[in-house]
Amino acid sequence: MKIQRITYLSLGSNQGNKLDNLQKAINAIADKIGAVQKVSSVYKTASWGYEGEDFYNICIQISTYLQPESLMERLLQVETDLGRVRSNSDNYTDRNIDIDILLFDDEIIFSKTLKIPHPRMLERKFVLVPLEEIAKNSIHPVEKKQLHQCLKNCTDDSLIEKLPDQLIRPIPLSEKYNYIAIEGNIGAGKTSLVNMMSDEFNAKVVLERFADNPFLPKFYEDKERYAFPLEMSFLADRYQQLSDDLAQFDLFKNFIVSDYYIFKSLIFAQVTLQKEEYALYRKMFDIMYKEITKPDLYIYLYQNTDRLLENIKKRGREYEQNIEAEYLQKIHDGYANFIKTEQHLNTLIIDVSELDFVENNHDYEEILKKINLS
Template sequence: MPTVPFIAIEGPIGVGKTSLAKKLSAYFGYHLLPEIVEENPFLDKFYNNSDEWSFQTEMFFLCNRFKQMEDIERTYLNHHKAVIADYHISKNMIFAGRTLPEDKYEKYKQIHHILTRDLPIPNIMIYLHASLDTMLERIRKRGRTIEHHIQPSYLSQIADDYDAHMNAFEALHPDMSIIRIDGDDRDFVNHQDDLEAIIRQVQQHIDKQIGSDH
């Protein structure tokens, strides 16, 4: 793991990852690594016809996130500069497992393993989760055109997959600090008290993982 704070925020679609990453980045002064979503040329096609466009969609995400992670490691982490990201590349396996047919999933899994096996692992992971109603409302409010076709059943499945993935990820990386935040109870966008409570949690884990001198 990096010797400087490398914080990743994860959770299902619409749970508030980017909003929290921006706020924590501004507070701690860490470099912000944003997730690429709208730039995926296949995503709108995927939401309309997932069977036809799932492999292209997942491969685009994987390759772009791999390049981002390489750049972050070379430019920031290797130079002892802290980073906070609103995703972690392991999330790709969640969506690929849900969207790809078995034969393509096996090919994808092999490529994913080859690309990601030497990438840096966060020392702190923030896992945001929320009820289906909360996620749907936040998706509606932000009004991304490409998300208009997301079905509640699909979002619910992804949320369940995230729970299973995070439990497995935590078992695989016992030295990592994982902070679980209920998005129904913590409205860090509209309530400063909720944000400050999260900041205190994060600071405690930074001190634990890195030391209070950072």
């Protein structure tokens, strides 16, 4: 599990649509760096150290798993993506966006490329005023004083005006949802995505325990004989696991992500069971389904059959290597029918056929954007 760290950033803009520049920066930070937990009011101040347009300044609190050097690299990239052009001069200049790291937990860092706490933050009201607004009791790790005391001691007499405009804090997934279920066909990448999201949002993970099912290898050797005991054992195990894991959240985790939902049992049973077996199975399923907690968001990862077969071959589970394209298509058709007819789920379908979200961070970010917009 990656460790989430609290950091405070200062954002400023004195070119173009300043409010829009700040909002775009906040959104980009939320997408690429970490959850934005607090956003200060907007303050207007004169340019510092040179004659230029007035600045709009804010401070934000974020939670990120990035180390300080990586955090700085990402912030510089955000500035570049938003159109900032840096000059070779050491003099202050106008800029559409400027982002500085002020504090990173209670760490003190002095390197060639990075100094934390920001060495000039205590000299600048345009930094301290918005920072004190959202972190007044936080302690400056060098001064050993709370920030509201640091503000009182600040000798900067610059005028600073609080504006009525309010910027929007992007709501992270961990606050938007309590429980997300991610499903897909065999080899679609659902477990990989669940594990990545767990690291990103410090979420509790519920993973299907398929490897513990003794009927699974036998089923792939003789489907007709072992279909019913396989599906019944899966149903019982999924019901027990979801009932236990969803009954209460961990002390420090109020966000759960699972790589299956109980309805998966019915979809696979429709494909594998004979008519009489399925009728009996359905009676058992309906009893259990009423008792299971429904996810706040149900995500179906779609991958085309060719890509699924590639992924199955790549991960190398011996008992899966003889799975046929026709079987995968039947499973997909079952999911498609379920999604079409189930009216009580908040459902999101994401086509990942052309994405590699495990190896390509941009693809992963695109998936998170789609989830956030759902």
